[in-house]
Amino acid sequence: xxxxxxxxxxxxxxxxxxSIINCAYSNSASDYFIWYKQESGKGPQFIIDIRxxxxxxxxxxxxxxxxxxxxxxxxxxxxxxPGDSAVYFCAETLSSxxxxxxxxxxxxxxxxxx
Amino acid sequence: KAGVxxxxxxxxxxxxxxxxxxxxxxxxxxxxxxxxxxxxxGLQFLFEYFSETQRNKGNFPGRFSGxxxxxxRSEMNVSTLELGDSALYLxxxxxxxxxxxxxxxxxxxxxxxx
Numbered sequence: 001x002x003x004x005x006x007x008x009x010x011x012x013x014x015x016x017x018x019s020i021i022n023c024a025y026s027n028s029a030s031d032y033f034i035w036y037k038q039e040s041g042k043g044p045q046f047i048i049d050i051r052x053x054x055x056x057x058x059x060x061x062x063x064x065x066x067x068x069x070x071x072x073x074x075x076x077x078x079x080x081x082p083g084d085s086a087v088y089f090c091a092e093t094l095s096s097x098x099x100x101x102x103x104x105x106x107x108x109x110x111x112x113x114x
Numbered sequence: 115k116a117g118v119x120x121x122x123x124x125x126x127x128x129x130x131x132x133x134x135x136x137x138x139x140x141x142x143x144x145x146x147x148x149x150x151x152x153x154x155x156g157l158q159f160l161f162e163y164f165s166e167t168q169r170n171k172g173n174f175p176g177r178f179s180g181x182x183x184x185x186x187r188s189e190m191n192v193s194t195l196e197l198g199d200s201a202l203y204l205x206x207x208x209x210x211x212x213x214x215x216x217x218x219x220x221x222x223x224x225x226x227x228x
Contacts (some may be wrong), residue, residue: 034217043118043204043219044157089157100145100208101170102217104157 023090030092118220139207146188
């Protein structure tokens with residue numbers, strides 16, 4: 001069977017390496033997922049999103065993978081840089097009208113080592 | 115283009131008092147959401163407004179209320195403050211009329227209740 005990545009509250013990564021951040025979402029009906037980055041003293045910042053009709057989406061240095069079978073989401077950051085140090089949150093929601101609220105995961109604190 | 119502006123950035127209140135927080139969304143954005151962020155509970159949805167109407171509400175007591183004005187600016191109010199209300203209150207705005215699309219967060223109002 002497929003393995004599900006474990007959600008870790010913290011992740012330490014060597015600069016230049018790839019990072020993988022995992023998230024397990026709770027609602028099987030959710031059909032829209034987003035990753036946010038929050039730096040110290042700032043509000044969350046949108047990174048990338050994915051709809052449930054996709055299983056992979058790529059952005060600049062980031063890739064989001066969605067496994068609906070096991071309700072798992074991951075964010076891959078290529079060539080991690082010091083500026084990537086932050087707390088990363090996954091969020092889920094239903095894209096139907098009148099239900100615009102995001103349910104956030106617990107967050108993973110990423111620290112990039114020089 | 116100015117981002118989401120929240121005022122005040124920091125405030126200290128005592129138990130039993132009330133507080134009003136203000137949010138100015140990005141120009142043209144009609145949807146405004148509020149979230150509470152605490153170390154223990156993470157990011158939790160409070161409510162969302164669109165065109166002066168509350169479309170959705172999270173699981174918070176009635177002491178938490180909000181409103182949106184015709185210019186899309188929003189306020190939230192917390193009455194009879196409790197120690198547990200100490201948190202970072204984040205406002206987010208969105209251009210989307212449905213439940214997808216990027217949420218733009220402000221830097222938050224940090225409330226301390228003594």
